[in-house]
Amino acid sequence: MTLFWEPVRRCFQNNPSVLPYRVLEKLLRQAVQDCLPEANSANVLVKPCADPKHGDYQTASLMPLAKERRLNPRQLASDVVARLRLPSWVLQVEIAGAGFVNFRISAAILMECLNAAARGEHLFFEPVERPLTIVIDFSSPNVAKPMHVGHIRSTILGDGLARTCRLLGHRVITDNHIGDWGTQFGKLLLGWKQSSDRTSLQRDALEQMERIYRGINAACEADPAMLEKARHELVKLQAGDSENLKLWREMIERSQAQFADIYRRLGVHFDYTLGESFYNPRLKLVVQELQNRGVARESEGAMAVFFDDIPELKAHPALIQKNDGAANYMTTDLATLQYRVENWKPDEIVYVTDGRQQLHFKQLFTVFRRWRPDLQLKLAHVWFGAILGEDGKPFKTRSGDTIKLTDLLDEAEERAFRVVSEKNPGLDEQQRYEIARIVGIGAIKYADLLPNRQSDYTFSWDKMLALNGNTAPYLLYAYARIRSIFRKHGAATDSSTASNTPMTPADLSAEEEVILVKHLLSFGLVLEAVAEEYRPNYLCNYLYELAGYFARFYENCPVLKADEPQKQTRLLICDLTSKVLKQGLNLLGIETAEQM
């Protein structure tokens, strides 16, 4: 086994890769650099072959390089291949088709990779070479309103991206930019003061605040005098009136208790929760600075930034101050950017919101770049589509109300409990509740992360809780089956004993084993794609394929009844599969259950 490892180590002493595609990629980049010194070799990518008859790994990246330079692609491929100093575990290199380069690798390197994983040296991914500081802004619920189904995508998507970037070695800062300031508080304060029912406020603050808001909102629409009163309350709050401040703080506190409860159930953590109000002291200065720098100018009494040079935004100037002198959300977002840059020095800031805010973020990013052209900062708006009901219209209750997140989570757990109880009545009630919690919450999250985030998706209880198909229960079931093998085999055994007997190439005899193992090796590729494009659905699909390959392995390759050393090999495959499943699900924010 040392025999196959050494060449790799010699090539990359500073950062030795164990993953074959990574090694091939580095070698290819070097060879491309030799052939085409001016080329950006970072564009050279190695991927598993879609069709195994072509080989194990391939690159299609030389064809575009040839095209740009009007070179014959097969000639370039052959020049690059000629400069490759390949390790001995590469059995075959082939130039195929229009200029693909296909590689076939030895079973020995697969084994080496597995054995290293068994020793705990890696789990089929490698940390990024250059860690970045990434701020992720997501969830952002509003004070005095119950969190509803509209908040779930931002929360789950943002959390998944944060977890993935963190695992890859980036420094991630999560910040919940809650809506704790704005015009709605005038109405809320007025309504609160008019409501005499303090006891029900104590009991169910969120529900009551929502009720108050609805009542006062209707009253304001019907009666201009009422609206005027609300405006007066807002002015008092902004001027620092002590009673209004006190009530405002109470609303925030009560709201946050509810947010905390939901985040606890979802297992979502924020490093910071800096609401809009946190930036109030900066707003005036932001407006002034933008004005001084000539970025913004007065228009119809308001302060605006115009984008005459950008066709897309030409008709859409951004307001940074209303004609009454008050700031708006654009101002707050700019101040927030300023704060984050000053305090965290990020390389990247990611906003996870729904797609309807695209225009806002285009404006925000453009204004900020004009304001701070000196900064090397990547700003990304990671947007997502709507959740629809099965009727194809926005997901609502039968009576047309928005669906509260707590109700949604409750129902998921209840439905999962019924399924678990039906399928596995032998488990005691406590166990079934715990499994139902994991399955129910996991199903909601998975259903949310599985579709391409930019498309609208149709919410369906039956689909997300189904055991077949691409669902959380299917993945959790695969995990539970593996754990069951280890329970049968004996609690004392896990990969640490399996690793005592390193596998040899001869041990991988069955086709199902080879396919499964090769898929394990691609875990890191998928994680990088998730982080690169902010698309956790790639990971969902990877895990679904992994669970599928495991199911085929499970059907065809007995583990506990196999003879040694095959038994050890298969136990190791099972163990590593379960670890990748668990790690992958963890990145999606989904817990695993030992049984189900």
Added chain:
RNA sequence: GCGCCCGUAGCUCAGUUGGAUAGAGCAUCUGCCUUCUAAGCAGAUGGUCGCGCGUUCGAGUCGCGCCGGGCGCGCCA
């Protein structure tokens, strides 16, 4: 009116800088439980990737036009 997004199998959806023969699940049909959880597996049926033109060795993916749908468009966030 302008802008953004979408249109892939009967239904719900994938499809990683353009890459080799477009994939799943559901539904329908056919097999497999004295064998580690059948909540599973194997197989069959099913597609002019909205339409047209173009770029390219190669287009579901890129460009232009059209048709159909969703969303957004100065003082809400």
